[in-house]
Amino acid sequence: MERSSANLWRKINSRYNLVGCKCQNCGTLYFPSRVVCRKCGRDSKITEAKFSGNGVISSYTNIRVPPDSFKDEAPYTIAIVKLDEGPSVEGHVVESGGEVKIGSRVRAVFRKMYVEGDEGLIYYHYKFELV
Amino acid sequence: MLYGIVGYGVYFPVYRIKVEEIASVWHEDAGSIKKGLNITEKTVPAIDEDAATIAVEAARRAVSHAGIDAGEIGAVYCGSESHPYAVKPTSTVVATAIGAGNNVMAADLEFACKAGTAGMQIAMGLAKSGMIRYGLAVGSDTSQGRPGDALEYTASAGGGAYVIGGGKDEVIAEITHTLSFTSDTPDFWRREGASFPSHGGRFTGEPGYFKHIIGATKRLFEVTGMEASDFDYAVFHQPNGKFPINVAARLGFDMKKIENGLVTPMIGNTYSGSSMIGLAATLDIAKPGEKILVTSFGSGAGSDSFAIEVTENIEKNRGRSVKVRDLIEKRKIYVNYSTYLKNRSSIRKK
Numbered sequence: 001m002e003r004s005s006a007n008l009w010r011k012i013n014s015r016y017n018l019v020g021c022k023c024q025n026c027g028t029l030y031f032p033s034r035v036v037c038r039k040c041g042r043d044s045k046i047t048e049a050k051f052s053g054n055g056v057i058s059s060y061t062n063i064r065v066p067p068d069s070f071k072d073e074a075p076y077t078i079a080i081v082k083l084d085e086g087p088s089v090e091g092h093v094v095e096s097g098g099e100v101k102i103g104s105r106v107r108a109v110f111r112k113m114y115v116e117g118d119e120g121l122i123y124y125h126y127k128f129e130l131v
Numbered sequence: 132m133l134y135g136i137v138g139y140g141v142y143f144p145v146y147r148i149k150v151e152e153i154a155s156v157w158h159e160d161a162g163s164i165k166k167g168l169n170i171t172e173k174t175v176p177a178i179d180e181d182a183a184t185i186a187v188e189a190a191r192r193a194v195s196h197a198g199i200d201a202g203e204i205g206a207v208y209c210g211s212e213s214h215p216y217a218v219k220p221t222s223t224v225v226a227t228a229i230g231a232g233n234n235v236m237a238a239d240l241e242f243a244c245k246a247g248t249a250g251m252q253i254a255m256g257l258a259k260s261g262m263i264r265y266g267l268a269v270g271s272d273t274s275q276g277r278p279g280d281a282l283e284y285t286a287s288a289g290g291g292a293y294v295i296g297g298g299k300d301e302v303i304a305e306i307t308h309t310l311s312f313t314s315d316t317p318d319f320w321r322r323e324g325a326s327f328p329s330h331g332g333r334f335t336g337e338p339g340y341f342k343h344i345i346g347a348t349k350r351l352f353e354v355t356g357m358e359a360s361d362f363d364y365a366v367f368h369q370p371n372g373k374f375p376i377n378v379a380a381r382l383g384f385d386m387k388k389i390e391n392g393l394v395t396p397m398i399g400n401t402y403s404g405s406s407m408i409g410l411a412a413t414l415d416i417a418k419p420g421e422k423i424l425v426t427s428f429g430s431g432a433g434s435d436s437f438a439i440e441v442t443e444n445i446e447k448n449r450g451r452s453v454k455v456r457d458l459i460e461k462r463k464i465y466v467n468y469s470t471y472l473k474n475r476s477s478i479r480k481k
Contacts, residue, residue: 012227013227016224016227016228017227017228017230050230072178072473073178073179094177094179095145095146095177095462095464097464109188110184110187110188110191110228111177111179111180111184112179112180112181112184113179122181122183122215122216124183124184124187124224124228127179
């Protein structure tokens with residue numbers, strides 16, 4: 001986990017609002033954002049693209065032995081979500097209650113991801129909830 | 132030109148704790164507490180929720196309900212007594228998370244349980260003056276109750292958000308008048324750095340809650356020439372399930388006029404969100420032409436009173452709203468007392 005105001009600040013748009021990018025040359029959507037389109041190379045025309053946050057779980061795992069940063073949240077579910085617009089993203093599934101299945105529909109929600117002790121920054125981030 | 136509510140949204144966590152569970156820890160009689168406070172259970176924030184995440188979820192629903200471009204919102208005011216940071220605004224997080232852009236006035240408000248309705252008044256003033264097209268007012272809290280204190284049975288988590296603006300085709304509920312009643316009253320407080328609030332016990336009742344709600348509402352009656360019988364519904368701040376019923380009776384409103392907006396018995400006191408969620412539950416079922424009285428209360432102390440008239444536009448947006456009653460019943464996960472303490476960050480590991 002980063003411990004830098006600048007690093008947090010740079011990623012706010014993608015973390016709060018799932019803002020990735022689109023290559024206007026070929027129409028391919030990416031999340032997270034890229035500087036160059038994988039298909040178009042030097043002909044890339046990259047612009048910002050906001051994703052709806054709606055999608056389907058294509059894979060998941062239940063974490064019971066978490067890294068220290070997420071110790072208080074265990075057990076929890078991490079999933080690969082195929083967004084309706086195409087790209088796949090990884091994210092926590094909140095209040096999953098063991099009901100996550102491959103194919104479950106989800107929507108993005110706004111939650112805390114990480115808190116730097118009692119005096120540091122709070123990292124807000126998208127997570128997913130079952131619809 | 133009409134000015135008032137263009138859209139609204141609410142949010143509260145799925146976690147709940149029952150009065151019985153809290154009472155069992157302190158060897159108190161759950162039956163008499165449930166009867167005395169008229170409350171059965173309350174919401175509990177998830178470990179990754181705070182007043183900012185709740186504000187964002189409520190605000191996103193409000194913007195979606197209004198059906199507007201968030202870029203047209205010119206002001207964001209977030210009221211809470213549990214802002215995650217002492218210094219760093221919740222309102223900037225909310226403005227960014229709804230996509231309001233940078234050209235926005237923003238500030239955090241704190242006035243115990245009425246900071247959200249104070250935001251509605253500010254947004255209303257700015258919209259009416261023409262300084263902004265739309266303003267967003269949010270009230271959200273993960274309120275604190277000291278373990279073992281009576282407040283622990285009611286202090287819960289939730290929020291309400293309102294898009295305020297003008298336009299005869301957009302306003303779903305016109306705010307025909309609003310005013311406040313304010314005094315310096317030491318009924319409830321939390322000092323800088325303190326984890327839990329303190330209160331004056333029974334002193335919070337007559338000199339606090341009742342004096343200010345009755346003062347604001349009676350003044351609204353005087354200024355507008357309206358009386359209780361002119362309103363179809365009334366919503367009062369709900370610190371427990373009993374006070375709003377009592378104050379409604381003293382002001383001449385029967386139970387039928389307040390029951391739709393009375394949500395504290397099922398979700399607890401969401402503090403800054405309380406009267407805003409009560410209003411949302413009322414708007415969920417109100418019909419064009421019906422009139423709603425809302426009077427909030429914040430300790431310290433003050434009340435904001437609103438005379439609201441529902442317009443024809445409310446029917447156009449119905450399909451886009453997430454109804455309060457559906458949210459209350461949709462999904463609940465009951466937690467025990469130790470999980471409640473953990474989620475509230477009340478268990479210190481070092």
